[in-house]
Amino acid sequence: MSARSPGEQECPQGMEASPAEQSAMRDKTGARFFFARMAIQNLGRRKARTFLLLSAVAICSGAVFTGAVLMQSIKNSMDIGFARLGADMLIVPEGTLTNITAALLTAEPTDFTLEDGVLDRLAKLKGVGRLGPQRIVRTESLGSGEQRHPTDLIGFDPERDITIQPWLAERLGRAFGKGDLIIGGRREEPLGSEMMLFGVRHTVYGKLEKTAVGTHERGVFMSFETFDALRESIQRSSASKADLGPNRLSGVLIELAPGATAKQVQFAVLANFPGVKTIASESTLTSIRQGLSALLEGVLALLVIMFVSTASMVCVLFSAIITERRRELGLLMAIGARPWQVVGILATEAAIATASGGLLGCMLGVALLRSYQHSLVYHLANMGVPFAWLSWREILLIALACVILASLIGASGALIPAWRTSRREPYDLIRAEG
């Protein structure tokens, strides 16, 4: 008894399949990939041309992939770095005493408050980027019978925060929620521990780095929701006469929009909001952040241009390839290929070639990134400059996007010459007339 492979068919006894029939049996399963195979074989037929196409796409995709990963990593590093430098401007009620520090990280405890309607109006001002509203109060105790010492309690909106969470040194592995606290770097409560505030149990969700800004280092931060739940107890324990109701704010931290200057925004705020005071950070930091953001946008534009030029190159190359293969395409049409099938075959061929080039480019990009990691990033780390690499999942997603984009560019680059060819009469193509 002989072994038989799963795809093999049994012949009636006494009859042997001819070589042609045996081949037909084998091809039953392979035929569905016929057109993809046809495209691959066509690419393989012109090795030098395919190699050049693949190389060009690989270089471009590799540059785009490496550029995108580095750019995103630099952006992340910058976001963290600049967020840690604080906001560009702080708006507080007039009469608030302000302790000017190098970094605007939080408002100071005050008896005065702003209406929270100010947020919507501020957001509409030209030059205003992100806004970080805060409510702050200094309490004499935390209401749990421990030694009395003043503590700053700060309520903030975790979704809009620009100066607290970037400073997190450690945190629990879940989302920040109601009942969670973030404590300043000089506080001693351990991460994950319970902390009683006015008889209510809270969890230390995260701890900040030391920032050399008093309120920031010793404060207890919580969401507005948590803050509001404690409001009555807080106000009983505080000497402050400030109205800390849900519609009040102690201050608003502002990040300027790209291109805006602190002076412009200061004038606009003072003109539109009587009874407020503005404190601006050092303009150098703002300029550096804005400059680097613009630079990254410039790099992005360059990457887009690279992809567009690759698409044009593929288009020109496929025009030449199609001209060379007119007779073959005319023949295909003569034996029954519909116009869309001709377009499909050529687009598939281009997509396979450029996707392979894209994949190759990403592999080269990974090698390049490894060398960056071992040189530049290592050097930066030694200098104490953190470099926030993307996670492997994010890098893989960018690689996948590059490969998909490369194959789309290939297919779209071949589309116009393929479509023009498919509109021609088969006989013209067979005679290979121009």
Place this chain on the structure above:
Amino acid sequence: MLTCEGVGKSYSTERGLVHAVVGVDLRVPAGQFVAIVGRSGSGKSSLMAMIGGLSRPTRGVVRVSGAEIWKMPDSRLAEFRSREMGFVFQFPSLLPTLRIIDNVALPALLNSRKEEAAAYEKAAELLTELELADYVDAYPHEISAGEQRRVAIARALINSPSLLIADEPTSDLDEQTEIEIIDRLYRLNRDRGVTLIMVTHNLALAQRADRILHIANGGLVA
């Protein structure tokens, strides 16, 4: 089976309008073997291309199996060509990157993708019938010119067409192979009842046809 009424084709060139085919009227009953003979440039290939749905006439009507082919949209015409017509060209017309069996199965795969298995079975049968069973996995460059022409005949028959169009099918073959190919086509016409229209400039080969049409200066000559 095939009717041409006042079929003509003109081309615009730098030297002016060229009338390749002028007012051809033709009627070919089903199963007939017609040879069209004429000198180079007489318009015989242009006429074949119009009959075969490969080149649109500038005037006149072409009907195949009762259908006015040039009134069909491109996609339907492509499907009609594949279903009703088979072509054997005057040049090596196999796709070089495909195996022999793929080349033969291709017209069926282009038009009935859901029946790939049947297409390959039919291709294998035809190759066996044309004594090419040993070359199914070979590539076109691995077989002789005569064998390539036989493969083209197998490909032309894959969809069991009612009309077979052969445009100088033996033009680049030696005499012995030429006779062999014409024999094959003759037998297909006789055994399968396929209507056969063959363009040739070889009068001796044309003698085997049921009817010989002479073409000169784009028109049929009595």
